[in-house]
Amino acid sequence: MKKLLANKFFVVMLCIALMLVIVPSVLAIMGLSDYMRGIVVTVLSPLERAMTAATDAIDGFTDYFTEFDRLKAENEELKQKLAELEDKNYEIEEIERMNEWLYSYFDLAREHPEYDFAVANIVGREVGNYMTVFTLDVGTDSGVTKDMPVVTADGIVGYVNEAGTNWCKVLTVIESASAVGAYIQRTGEVGLLEGDYDMRLDGLCRLTYLATDSNVEVGDRVLSSGLGSIYPRDLVIGIVERVETDEYSRTVTAYVRPAADLEELSRVMVIKSYETVRD
Numbered sequence: 001m002k003k004l005l006a007n008k009f010f011v012v013m014l015c016i017a018l019m020l021v022i023v024p025s026v027l028a029i030m031g032l033s034d035y036m037r038g039i040v041v042t043v044l045s046p047l048e049r050a051m052t053a054a055t056d057a058i059d060g061f062t063d064y065f066t067e068f069d070r071l072k073a074e075n076e077e078l079k080q081k082l083a084e085l086e087d088k089n090y091e092i093e094e095i096e097r098m099n100e101w102l103y104s105y106f107d108l109a110r111e112h113p114e115y116d117f118a119v120a121n122i123v124g125r126e127v128g129n130y131m132t133v134f135t136l137d138v139g140t141d142s143g144v145t146k147d148m149p150v151v152t153a154d155g156i157v158g159y160v161n162e163a164g165t166n167w168c169k170v171l172t173v174i175e176s177a178s179a180v181g182a183y184i185q186r187t188g189e190v191g192l193l194e195g196d197y198d199m200r201l202d203g204l205c206r207l208t209y210l211a212t213d214s215n216v217e218v219g220d221r222v223l224s225s226g227l228g229s230i231y232p233r234d235l236v237i238g239i240v241e242r243v244e245t246d247e248y249s250r251t252v253t254a255y256v257r258p259a260a261d262l263e264e265l266s267r268v269m270v271i272k273s274y275e276t277v278r279d
Contacts, residue, residue: 108153108269115232118142118270120150123167132175132200132262134158138270139166147230149271155236155259156180156224157268170268173237173258174200181225182207182237184254187215190225193237193256203262204241207254214252216243222256232274 109117124135138144140163150157150170158172171178178195184207191207199206207222220240226233238256245252 108151112232112274114274115271116143116273118144118272119267120144120168120270121267122265126169132172132195133161134170134172134265134268136168136170136268136270137166139164139168141165143272144168144270149231149235149274150268151235151271152260152265152268154261155238156231157258157260157262157265159230160270168270171195172262174203174205174262176200178205180231180237181227182222183225184216184240185221185223186217187220189214189216190227191254193222199255204255204257205238207240207256208251210252210254212250212252214254216240216252216254218243220254222254232271 109115118138120136120138122134123137126133126135134150134157136144136150144160145163146160148160150159156173158170158175158178160168161171161177162169173180173193173195175195176197180193181190182193183190189210191210193205193207196204196206207216210216218240222237222240224231224233224235224237236259238258240254241257242255243252244255
């Protein structure tokens with residue numbers, strides 16, 4: 001006990017406890033309990049306000065994180081719904097594109113009932129070529145062989161240069177190895193439409209062997225002649241974009257942009273058989 005009383009801290013706490021017990025009792029006996037209550041309230045009020053503020057802060061802090069978690073979960077849910085809507089929108093757009101392509105295909109098939117078509121998807125474009133060589137997902141098992149024309153409803157794309165069991169490669173009309181017997185629809189002038197190594201980077205080909213007094217003009221439509229060509233007659237090839245006359249050689253060259261958009265193609269048609277006119 002003596003060691004315990006010797007502890008200064010214990011002595012101080014004991015004195016405070018006695019004062020808290022004795023002083024209120026004495027004041028109550030003297031009729032000063034209200035005075036004591038006022039002192040206690042005055043002393044404890046700042047502490048009470050501090051405790052209330054701390055409690056409110058803790059509650060607010062807790063509410064903030066609760067709300068943050070709720071908003072985060074809601075945001076993730078909205079992202080998922082948006083992704084689903086984007087997928088559905090892409091599917092709808094793809095269906096619309098397919099329907100549009102099918103309409104154009106059926107229009108071409110009705111216009112040329114003598115053609116036997118094989119519908120194909122472009123599954124590859126050779127590296128190093130500027131949209132001039134395509135790989136299709138049809139081949140000999142679908143009746144597709146070398147030198148068959150490849151077209152869209154807009155016009156000629158090119159021809160099959162190589163065929164495997166379930167694939168084939170297509171050289172487009174702007175490829176330098178390509179040549180098409182052609183004529184100008186407005187004037188009937190006949191020439192040879194060839195791919196050009198330099199012009200293919202601009203997506204153009206050239207119409208040569210035109211008469212020196214040719215009346216070809218910018219905007220003229222160029223069609224296949226069916227003469228000395230693998231293509232049937234009267235298929236649209238493209239539109240004349242530029243005309244050049246060489247005064248020395250007395251030659252006229254028309255530069256033609258294909259009607260088929262070679263850069264945006266995804267589906268084409270291979271003409272497996274047709275009636276043609278040859279030399």
